[in-house]
Amino acid sequence: MSGYSVTRVYPYPVDEVWAVVTRAELVARWTTTGRGGRPEGFAAIPGTRFRFVGRPTIGWAGVVFCEVVAVDPPHALHYTWRGEEGADSVTDVRYSLEEVPRGTRFTWSHTGFAGVGGFAMSRLLGRVRRRMLSEGVPAVLEEYHRAGS
Secondary structure, X not given: OXXXXXXXXXXXXXXXXXXXXXXHHHHHHHHOOOOOOEEEOOOOXXXXXXXXXXXXXXXXXXXXXXXXXXXEOOOEEEEXXXXXXXXXXXXXXXXXXXXXXXXXXXXXXXXXXXXXXXXXXXXXXXXXXXXXXXXXXXXXXXXXXXXXX
């Protein structure tokens, strides 16, 4: 099994980072950075089924099917990820937020990829996530903070 993890520290309080990574209208603004998909039907509530809809490419319809497994506001979110509806292969995405002296440490972990194809997919998604978390999230956080939440 393979996976990836991306950690960033943002100079904002944990509740602001939590809002940006869990409020559907804000999530949609940063997930499209780096060619990621926009969420449809997302809510940080266990049992919520939602989709990330991106641009289709050869061999992929452009939709990822997810279900929220657990939520511990403002510190953790866990959801499943399926590349095709009804697919047997399921991977896990976890968000971890931790208060640190200069703000919030946010970690995105995506695990459970199997085989050579899974390894390649984890590498590709890791690159996309690094861009989202380095460019997309900071821009949305700054706007959110300036607007006074």
